[in-house]
Every structure is written in C-alpha cells, then in structure tokens.
Amino acid sequence: MAEEIKYQMNGQLADNAVTVDNKEDMILVPVSNGTADEARIIAEMKAEDSGLREETIQHVFALRNRVVKRLLLSGINVNDGITYASTAFRGVIENSQWNPQKNSIVVNFQMGAxxxxxxxxxxxxxxxxxxxxxxxxxVTDASTRAQDASATAGRAFTLTGSKIRVAGTDAAVGITLTSAGGTVTKITDDLYVMNDPSKVTFIIPANLGNGTYTLKLTTQYGGNSKQQLKSPRSVEKTIYIGTAPAGGGGTSGGPDGGLEENPLG
Structure with a gap:
C-alpha cells in the first residue's frame, strides 16, 4: 500500500541572490505548508487508521521516542528507514576526563533508504x-568559510537571500536561535554586523554550545526603507554550531577509531 503513495511538492521561482549580475539565474523555493508537531503527526496517523484510539497512538509515539533515545545514548546507531542516526562526541578531552563545559554529545542524521x-x-x-x-x-561561516550550514560560536555568520533585512517595531522582529532542547536565544542589536535586504551578517553568541539549532529570521521589511509590512513574516533554516553532519548526517567511529561503512549505501 505504501508503494502506491504519490508525493507532491510545490515550488516557486526566485532570483538567485548569489549571482547578482545574472538576472536570468533562478532558484526554486519550496512552498511551505507549515510545520507538523507531535500533535499534527498523531492526528495524521489517526486519519490513516481511524480504528486506532488517539490515546494508543500517543502511547506508542512516546514509547518509540523513549526507546530511540535509550538506544542512541547507549551507543547504538538507529536506522528506521526515514533516518539513520548515530552519536558522536565533540571537544578535546583533557586529563582523560569528560568535561560537560567543553565536551558534548551530538546526534548526526543521514537520510534513510x-x-x-x-x-x-x-x-x-x-x-x-x-x-x-x-x-x-x-549561509557562510566567517570563521571557516564553510557553506554547509555550520557555524562557529563567537564568530560572524552570514545569510544571503531576498527581503531578509531585519526591520520593524513588532516584538517578534529579529533573529532567534532555538536549540534542539527548545532554548531560544535572540540575537541582540550589538551582534549585527550587516543588515541589508539580501545579506545579513551577525555574531553567533559565544556562549552557545555545539549542536543543531533552528535559525528564525522575522522582519517587517517590505522591499524598501519606506515600506513596512503590517504583520511580520519569518523564514527558518537549520544550522549547526560546530561541525555540520556530512551529507546531512555523520558517520560514527568504529571500535578501532576508524570510520564504519555507510549502512545506507
């Protein structure tokens, strides 16, 4: 039955802000249909099988998450078909001691088969x-010149695009970084280096730890300095403070410290 499912996405053409001199150079921007949280996913699952009680789905959903967390944080890679997840350590080990202030655990994801x-x-x-x-x-990390959505705490980070100048009086206007744990950090005015319609550069707060973050830029900029939107609009992007997963994820180390063969190849 699953093989009969057909998927469809809509995209809209937009000018490629990187190639300023080429007005014919276009990119395709996905049309967003919102974000599906746990409640939305459970509702969709119930719609797929109306015979399942919502309480049952919620229990299975929570149980699945609990088991996956236990497996990953026991050093077991998880391959569920949608993603292949593996853990890794970050930071230099000093005096053979784990230091939570300098060392961290990250989870890398690859696309599943x-x-x-x-x-x-x-x-x-x-x-x-x-x-x-x-x-x-x-996006570009000023410290490493990487353009793979990796960023360095305490260093400049550049966004390129269209209509991204941060402007407006609404309380939501600005850039926020939300950690995987849900902690929201708002970029303060003193951390902005450049704030133009097609290029915004700011300093990543130095106190942010390595990991995956959701960058959200909210603005009322309407196309010129005199035009301000009544309601703010936002755009989001996933970035990684530290090392970005290679190809959308990482490869775990084998028992001898080498790299294991990619199980998804």
Whole structure:
C-alpha cells in the first residue's frame, strides 16, 4: 500500500541572490505548508487508521521516542528507514576526563533508504515566481568559510537571500536561535554586523554550545526603507554550531577509531 503513495511538492521561482549580475539565474523555493508537531503527526496517523484510539497512538509515539533515545545514548546507531542516526562526541578531552563545559554529545542524521525512495516518487510543481518572497538562499561561516550550514560560536555568520533585512517595531522582529532542547536565544542589536535586504551578517553568541539549532529570521521589511509590512513574516533554516553532519548526517567511529561503512549505501 505504501508503494502506491504519490508525493507532491510545490515550488516557486526566485532570483538567485548569489549571482547578482545574472538576472536570468533562478532558484526554486519550496512552498511551505507549515510545520507538523507531535500533535499534527498523531492526528495524521489517526486519519490513516481511524480504528486506532488517539490515546494508543500517543502511547506508542512516546514509547518509540523513549526507546530511540535509550538506544542512541547507549551507543547504538538507529536506522528506521526515514533516518539513520548515530552519536558522536565533540571537544578535546583533557586529563582523560569528560568535561560537560567543553565536551558534548551530538546526534548526526543521514537520510534513510525509505525516504530516498519516497523522494524518487515525488513530483515537483513549479507554480510561478515568488515575487516578494522572503527566503534564505545561502549561509557562510566567517570563521571557516564553510557553506554547509555550520557555524562557529563567537564568530560572524552570514545569510544571503531576498527581503531578509531585519526591520520593524513588532516584538517578534529579529533573529532567534532555538536549540534542539527548545532554548531560544535572540540575537541582540550589538551582534549585527550587516543588515541589508539580501545579506545579513551577525555574531553567533559565544556562549552557545555545539549542536543543531533552528535559525528564525522575522522582519517587517517590505522591499524598501519606506515600506513596512503590517504583520511580520519569518523564514527558518537549520544550522549547526560546530561541525555540520556530512551529507546531512555523520558517520560514527568504529571500535578501532576508524570510520564504519555507510549502512545506507
């Protein structure tokens, strides 16, 4: 039955802000249909099988999460078809002692085989130009020059895109970084280096630990310095303070300290 499912995404054309001199160079921006949280996923699961009680799905959902966390944090890689997850350590070990202030555990993710197959069955519809779109087309870590969404705490980080100038009086306006644990850090005014419509550079707070963060830029910028939107609009991007997962994830170390063969190849 699963093989009969057909997936569909919509995209809108937008100017490539990186190639300023080439007005014909376009990129495709996915049309967002919102974010699915746990409640949305459970509701979708119940809709797939109306015979299941919501309480049962909630219990299985919580049990699955608990088991996956236990496995990962016991050093066991988890391959559920959607993702392949593995743990790694960050930071230099001093005096053969683990120091939570300098060392951390991170979880790297790779795309699973089932998700790769689903992508092959996905139709992309181009539904015209995005017009006054706000989007982030690229990111750069000033410390390493990396453009893989990795960032360095205490160093500059650059966003390129369209209509991303941070402006407006609404309380939500600004840039926030939300950790995987849900802690929200807002970039203060003194950390902005450049704030232009197609390029925003700011300093990553030095006290943020390594890990995955959701970067959210919210603005009322409407296209010029005199035009301000009544309601703010936002764009989000996942970034990694520290080392970004290679190819969307990482490879765990084997018993001898070498790299294990990719189980998803």
């Amino acid at each position: 089932e998700l790769r197959e689903a992508i092959k069955r996905t139709t992309v519809n181009i539904i015209g130009e995005k017009g006054s779109a706000i989007y982030i087309g690229g």
